[in-house]
Amino acid sequence: MGVSESGILWGGRGTEPEAVDRFYSVIPAGGIGSRLWPLSRAAAPKFLHDLTGSGQTLLRDTWNRLAPISGPHRIMVVTGRAHRAAVEEQLPELTDENVVLESEGKDSSAAIGLAAAILQKREPGVIIGSFAADHVINDNRRFRQSVVEAIAAADAGYIATIGITPTEPAIGFGYIKCGEPIDVPGAPDALAVEGFVEKPSLSTARKYVAAGTYLWNAGMFIARADRLLEQLGKTQPELLAGLLELADAWDTPRRGAVVDQVWPNLTKIAIDYSVAEPSAKEGLLAVIPGDFAWDDVGDFGSLAKLQSGGRKSDLAILGENARVLADSSSGIVVSETGRLISLIGVDNIVVVDTADALLVTTSEHAQRVKAVVDALKLSGRTDVL
Amino acid sequence: MGVSESGILWGGRGTEPEAVDRFYSVIPAGGIGSRLWPLSRAAAPKFLHDLTGSGQTLLRDTWNRLAPISGPHRIMVVTGRAHRAAVEEQLPELTDENVVLESEGKDSSAAIGLAAAILQKREPGVIIGSFAADHVINDNRRFRQSVVEAIAAADAGYIATIGITPTEPAIGFGYIKCGEPIDVPGAPDALAVEGFVEKPSLSTARKYVAAGTYLWNAGMFIARADRLLEQLGKTQPELLAGLLELADAWDTPRRGAVVDQVWPNLTKIAIDYSVAEPSAKEGLLAVIPGDFAWDDVGDFGSLAKLQSGGRKSDLAILGENARVLADSSSGIVVSETGRLISLIGVDNIVVVDTADALLVTTSEHAQRVKAVVDALKLSGRTDVL
Numbered sequence: 001m002g003v004s005e006s007g008i009l010w011g012g013r014g015t016e017p018e019a020v021d022r023f024y025s026v027i028p029a030g031g032i033g034s035r036l037w038p039l040s041r042a043a044a045p046k047f048l049h050d051l052t053g054s055g056q057t058l059l060r061d062t063w064n065r066l067a068p069i070s071g072p073h074r075i076m077v078v079t080g081r082a083h084r085a086a087v088e089e090q091l092p093e094l095t096d097e098n099v100v101l102e103s104e105g106k107d108s109s110a111a112i113g114l115a116a117a118i119l120q121k122r123e124p125g126v127i128i129g130s131f132a133a134d135h136v137i138n139d140n141r142r143f144r145q146s147v148v149e150a151i152a153a154a155d156a157g158y159i160a161t162i163g164i165t166p167t168e169p170a171i172g173f174g175y176i177k178c179g180e181p182i183d184v185p186g187a188p189d190a191l192a193v194e195g196f197v198e199k200p201s202l203s204t205a206r207k208y209v210a211a212g213t214y215l216w217n218a219g220m221f222i223a224r225a226d227r228l229l230e231q232l233g234k235t236q237p238e239l240l241a242g243l244l245e246l247a248d249a250w251d252t253p254r255r256g257a258v259v260d261q262v263w264p265n266l267t268k269i270a271i272d273y274s275v276a277e278p279s280a281k282e283g284l285l286a287v288i289p290g291d292f293a294w295d296d297v298g299d300f301g302s303l304a305k306l307q308s309g310g311r312k313s314d315l316a317i318l319g320e321n322a323r324v325l326a327d328s329s330s331g332i333v334v335s336e337t338g339r340l341i342s343l344i345g346v347d348n349i350v351v352v353d354t355a356d357a358l359l360v361t362t363s364e365h366a367q368r369v370k371a372v373v374d375a376l377k378l379s380g381r382t383d384v385l
Numbered sequence: 386m387g388v389s390e391s392g393i394l395w396g397g398r399g400t401e402p403e404a405v406d407r408f409y410s411v412i413p414a415g416g417i418g419s420r421l422w423p424l425s426r427a428a429a430p431k432f433l434h435d436l437t438g439s440g441q442t443l444l445r446d447t448w449n450r451l452a453p454i455s456g457p458h459r460i461m462v463v464t465g466r467a468h469r470a471a472v473e474e475q476l477p478e479l480t481d482e483n484v485v486l487e488s489e490g491k492d493s494s495a496a497i498g499l500a501a502a503i504l505q506k507r508e509p510g511v512i513i514g515s516f517a518a519d520h521v522i523n524d525n526r527r528f529r530q531s532v533v534e535a536i537a538a539a540d541a542g543y544i545a546t547i548g549i550t551p552t553e554p555a556i557g558f559g560y561i562k563c564g565e566p567i568d569v570p571g572a573p574d575a576l577a578v579e580g581f582v583e584k585p586s587l588s589t590a591r592k593y594v595a596a597g598t599y600l601w602n603a604g605m606f607i608a609r610a611d612r613l614l615e616q617l618g619k620t621q622p623e624l625l626a627g628l629l630e631l632a633d634a635w636d637t638p639r640r641g642a643v644v645d646q647v648w649p650n651l652t653k654i655a656i657d658y659s660v661a662e663p664s665a666k667e668g669l670l671a672v673i674p675g676d677f678a679w680d681d682v683g684d685f686g687s688l689a690k691l692q693s694g695g696r697k698s699d700l701a702i703l704g705e706n707a708r709v710l711a712d713s714s715s716g717i718v719v720s721e722t723g724r725l726i727s728l729i730g731v732d733n734i735v736v737v738d739t740a741d742a743l744l745v746t747t748s749e750h751a752q753r754v755k756a757v758v759d760a761l762k763l764s765g766r767t768d769v770l
Binding site for chain 1: 769
């Protein structure tokens with residue numbers, strides 16, 4: 001049995017493995033991050049960017065956060081075929097058996113469900129935790145504490161999630177309505193989940209924050225693989241059947257043929273709808289309140305805030321070769337070109353300068369960037385997408 | 386004697402030439418137009434750009450406006466050595482004897498004064514009219530009428546200027562305070578000039594417009610060359626001596642040597658200060674009110690207004706290969722790169738996209754662009770100037 005630097009046990013081969021020993025991290029690295037266009041795009045999705053100034057991509061940050069918990073050899077990455085080389089460059093430790101390549105995106109139920117099915121077949125009783133490749137977390141120690149509690153809840157049969165204690169009435173995130181504490185050994189902070197709510201209005205968000213019983217939905221799900229698949233099968237039996245067929249063939253020479261036949265027909269649905277919400281209704285969902293700073297960096301407004309540490313008067317600058325000359329301006333500049341960028345008297349501005357596309361908007365309108373991407377798709381200008 | 390399409394006589398060789406026959410246009414093409422950086426810059430000054438969407442550079446527009454008045458063979462261009470090739474490309478009709486090349490900029494008194502001295506030597510009694518290479522005028526017929534009146538006033542011994550009837554209380558222009566009508570044959574609209582005022586505050590500009598006795602100073606000066614030089618000599622005798630020395634040598638093999646010796650030491654002073662203001666005090670300045678739309682396109686705010694015809698809600702787009710996708714934005718985009726430019730929810734925005742520099746500001750802050758250029762000069766980043 002190995003002991004990581006953090007003191008958490010992992011990769012154990014004992015006769016009665018602890019829950020944490022049975023833990024496997026899953027990183028779905030799929031979304032492009034359209035609201036971060038033209039920085040994020042098909043060929044360079046959000047998870048392949050360094051948005052924090054850490055010097056590392058978000059994917060690598062995610063890996064580094066998970067490796068001490070599950071062990072570096074127990075992290076599976078689900079990504080698109082097009083990103084294989086980039087992912088492997090970021091994660092040289094990643095072995096072939098831990099890469100699941102999607103021929104086309106089929107949303108999170110298929111991506112996480114396939115990982116669960118493959119891992120359950122290889123290692124019955126495995127507990128998996130799925131964490132997005134492109135979120136930002138500032139406190140890996142507290143994150144780990146929450147994951148360890150979630151693993152305990154998962155071991156007790158719950159679908160567990162980690163909800164983030166809101167620091168403001170954000171309207172860009174969904175919320176989790178918490179219920180009563182549940183009694184799970186090793187998860188003293190676990191609460192029942194009464195339900196999920198979609199991105200609220202500002203006034204509703206304020207009520208949620210004031211109530212103190214709502215957490216941000218960070219899309220982290222931790223569960224026994226068999227339990228996750230069981231729950232998925234209740235709402236999406238065909239999808240489950242497809243995933244089990246894929247898993248059966250995965251570690252055999254039939255993989256390619258079965259993938260070609262099954263994958264294209266899988267139902268696209270977010271795991272929030274196929275598993276999380278229905279499980280909450282059954283009383284099977286547990287939430288661990290996560291008391292650390294988290295952001296999904298959903299748009300350039302979030303990125304500006306993240307970069308400036310919340311100081312509105314600041315101008316954040318992102319880009320290794322950025323050359324910016326600014327005069328009483330605030331907001332964010334993302335520079336990929338090394339061109340000289342001059343800003344004069346523009347507030348909360350967002351300027352994203354890439355080789356073939358330039359975006360100029362404001363923090364408050366940054367959510368509308370997706371509409372530009374949609375317009376470009378519609379007009380066939382896919383060269384810049 | 387030739388007759389142009391417009392019916393104005395030019396290039397006459399009669400025994401008693403009419404004033405218009407003695408007219409020679411002078412185009413000082415010197416200023417970079419720093420407030421239009423990064424579009425205008427040392428290698429591509431304002432007068433070499435098409436800012437009106439006419440399909441022609443401002444220099445060519447200026448030439449086309451003057452050719453019917455003085456005749457195409459009676460237009461002299463004063464420009465920097467660095468711009469010779471670009472100027473000749475724009476003006477293939479321009480002959481060598483009508484090009485005056487400056488080794489370094491010495492402001493308008495030297496540029497116009499040298500043209501006057503050379504032309505006076507070649508053709509005593511010549512009347513010259515100096516018109517900036519980078520202004521925009523929308524009504525060439527009315528412009529010509531004003532010039533013809535100004536030529537008559539010049540023939541009568543006045544230093545004549547054309548002042549523009551203000552259409553709004555602009556704070557970006559200097560003003561001319563008009564006095565009583567003066568009695569000059571052929572110049573029925575001529576008024577005495579009481580004085581010049583520098584760019585005013587908005588409240589002062591409003592008073593000027595309300596008074597109805599102020600015109601915008603468009604920097605157009607029309608005078609007999611001998612009279613212009615005489616007036617210049619009263620305030621700048623050394624400068625005049627230098628210019629006469631240059632003119633003496635100009636059409637001889639000594640030109641190069643004398644230029645090298647004399648030009649670098651000439652006093653830099655605007656003709657407004659050396660000739661116009663002092664002449665106004667002597668009662669020798671006449672103004673013809675010009676009732677046509679004129680703009681010096683001093684900054685991107687002016688350019689935006691010019692392009693949108695004053696409609697504030699519009700987004701003006703300049704650039705042959707411009708690809709702009711805009712969502713409820715107004716202002717102006719100048720594109721030199723062909724990159725896709727997306728604007729979302731930015732009002733009165735100014736975006737100037739060139740190969741090596743990008744400017745983002747607003748119409749109201751556009752005057753401050755010059756400060757960026759100054760800062761770049763100071764920091765030695767001349768590669769983008």
